[in-house]
Amino acid sequence: MNLTVTVNGTAHTVDVEDRTLLVHLLRDHLDLTATNIGCDTTSCGACTVLLDGESVKSCTVLAASVDGQSVTTLEGLAEGERWHRVQEGFRSKHGLQCGFCTPGMVMAAVSLLDENPSPTADQVRQGLEGNLCRCTGYHNIVAAVLDAAAAKPVTS
Template sequence: MQVSINVNGEQRSHEVEDRTLLVQYLREDCGLTGTNIGCDTTSCGACTVLLDGESVKSCTVLAAQADGHDVTTIEGLADGEELHPMQRAFQQKHGLQCGFCTPGMVMASVSLVEENPNPTEADVRSGLEGNLCRCTGYHNIVEAVLTAAKEKSGAAE
């Protein structure tokens, strides 16, 4: 089937099999490998992207379901060389260790802060519970999300 998806602000059209997952489409057809494949069972969140601004685990969404929609991947967050505030906060607060979960964590965190601009530590921990860090780096991840939320709201840390 033919799908046409706005990926990171660029209209992409490809012929795909009906059963093609969004994560496969992004990695294989669009060449956007920042979206990681972790578990293929929606357990880890490494494949999290934004679909029309909402975080979704792209291993559970068919490319056909995203047809006609907007998808943002980790590659689409930055504005040229200028990192997105969430990316910058993850860098500044060392919110990564091996880095495998980082793209999904960042994307889920962007959605979380959009939904709750002033989250508490408990809100962040609850909001990211579907994204796993196998290196157990949650403390710095939570600090990064809180820092980005403060920056977005204009509050100084």
């Protein structure tokens, strides 16, 4: 089937199998490989992207379902050279190691802060319940999100 999806501000029209998952649309058809696949069961959150601004697990959304909608992946988060404050927070607090969970974790955190701009540490932990990381023990991830929350949102 043919569908048109705006990804990181660019409209793409693609022809895919009906059963194509959003994550495969991004990775295999659009070559946007930051978004990763870490599980089969909607558990790990490595594939988290923003759909019309809200976090979703792109392994559990059909590409067909988002025809006409707008998707943001890690690749589209920075504005040119200017990083999103969540990216800055992860960098300054060493909120990543192997980097595999990072794109999903960052996108989940962006959505979290959008809905709750001043979370407590506990709210950050609860808010990231759908994203697994095996490297960091989450300590620095929580610090990174709190750091991002404390930073002023970048206004363009």
